[in-house]
Amino acid sequence: MIKALFFDIDGTLVSFNTHQIPQSAIQAITRAKEKGIKIYISTGRPLSLINNIDSIKHLIDGYITTNGAYCLIKGQVISCNPISENDISTVIRLADKMNFACMVVGENDLAVYNSNDKVDVIFRQMLNVQNLKENVPMEPILKQRILQLTPIISDAEERIIMPHLTECISSRWCPDFIDITAQNVDKGYGLLSIVSHQGIKIEETMAFGDGGNDIPIIKQAGIGIAMGNANASVKEVADYVTASVDEDGIYKALKHWIFSD
Numbered sequence: 408m409i410k411a412l413f414f415d416i417d418g419t420l421v422s423f424n425t426h427q428i429p430q431s432a433i434q435a436i437t438r439a440k441e442k443g444i445k446i447y448i449s450t451g452r453p454l455s456l457i458n459n460i461d462s463i464k465h466l467i468d469g470y471i472t473t474n475g476a477y478c479l480i481k482g483q484v485i486s487c488n489p490i491s492e493n494d495i496s497t498v499i500r501l502a503d504k505m506n507f508a509c510m511v512v513g514e515n516d517l518a519v520y521n522s523n524d525k526v527d528v529i530f531r532q533m534l535n536v537q538n539l540k541e542n543v544p545m546e547p548i549l550k551q552r553i554l555q556l557t558p559i560i561s562d563a564e565e566r567i568i569m570p571h572l573t574e575c576i577s578s579r580w581c582p583d584f585i586d587i588t589a590q591n592v593d594k595g596y597g598l599l600s601i602v603s604h605q606g607i608k609i610e611e612t613m614a615f616g617d618g619g620n621d622i623p624i625i626k627q628a629g630i631g632i633a634m635g636n637a638n639a640s641v642k643e644v645a646d647y648v649t650a651s652v653d654e655d656g657i658y659k660a661l662k663h664w665i666f667s668d
Contacts, residue, residue: 409665410611411445412436413471413598413624414657416452417534417580418617419634421459422652426535428462431658439665440466447471447601449594451578451586451620453512453554454479456536469605471597473512473555474578474620476588478600486600487514488589489552491574498556498587499545501568509558510539513551518543525559529583556587580618595623613664615649615657616641632660 414420414436420428440446449471450457457472469480478486495511502509502521509520510530519526522541530536560568565585569577577585578593594616602612614621614628617637625631626644633645634656642648649660 408611409444409613409630411447411602411605411607411613412439412661413447413449413594413601413612413614413628415594415616415618415621416448416450416457416460418636418652419615419621420448420463420652420657423533424653426459428460429652429655429657431655432652433462435658435661435666436463436466439661442665444665445469445605445607449597449614449616449621449624450474451555451557451580453477453517455517456538458538459535469601471594471601471624474586474588475593475595475597475600475623476554477514478597480601480604485604486597487552487554488592488596489514489554490556490587490589494572494575494587495549495553495556497571498558498568501571502558505560505564505567507558507560507564509556511545511548511553512555512557513548513553515551516540516548518545518548520545523559525583529559529581554588557584558587559584578620578623580620586620593623594621595627598624598627615660617652630664632664 445468447469451474476488508523518540579585610629612628613630614624615632617634631645633642633648635651650656
């Protein structure tokens with residue numbers, strides 16, 4: 408019996424075409440909530456950039472944000488795993504040396520360092536994020552706990568950078584950027600944090616995703632669901648592949664696994 412559902416946002420809950428949650432998904436999640444199932448968000452976005460799920464916000468019981476680095480239930484922080492100061496300094500130094508942009512996500516604020524045209528294409532156009540600060544003084548942010556670094560770099564550049572970071576891991580949701588978090592911190596870790604706090608068994612969980620950063624939670628959950636628009640690597644580890652976000656994928660998966668009618 409499933410007691411908790413975990414949803415990635417971009418490409419899973421929210422369509423890249425409409426920047427909205429399909430009505431069928433809203434209805435299915437509402438129905439699941441009415442059955443007493445807990446609803447959780449599992450995203451690479453920091454909390455301040457979760458701006459596209461208002462239609463189900465009242466149904467949400469908790470959040471895995473910044474790929475598992477910062478998890479909350481009803482506004483209470485239940486786990487926070489910042490990046491080491493040494494690795495932060497290394498990424499900033501390499502951003503200057505290699506001339507790439509990087510989003511720096513603090514516990515309270517975030518900004519884009521070394522901003523360039525790719526920032527607009529990826530974050531504003533593709534992900535519909537409008538409130539990014541760019542090329543502002545980093546000192547106030549660097550005084551906070553840094554939850555995630557998001558360099559806009561290629562696979563080849565990632566292979567250059569990551570060996571310099573001794574206490575971090577990386578994940579890639581799309582070809583254009585990576586998310587860097589503290590060692591062993593990913594969405595799967597976030598799921599474990601949530602279920603441990605809530606007293607839910609792993610086999611009672613179901614997780615949905617479409618990108619590389621969703622692989623840990625899809626593998627960790629009792630049932631892992633890949634969207635029809637998911638990367639091939641995500642589909643390979645999933646227990647079930649549903650339709651795409653624009654083809655009522657969440658509704659169809661919940662109908663298959665949760666609803667009897």
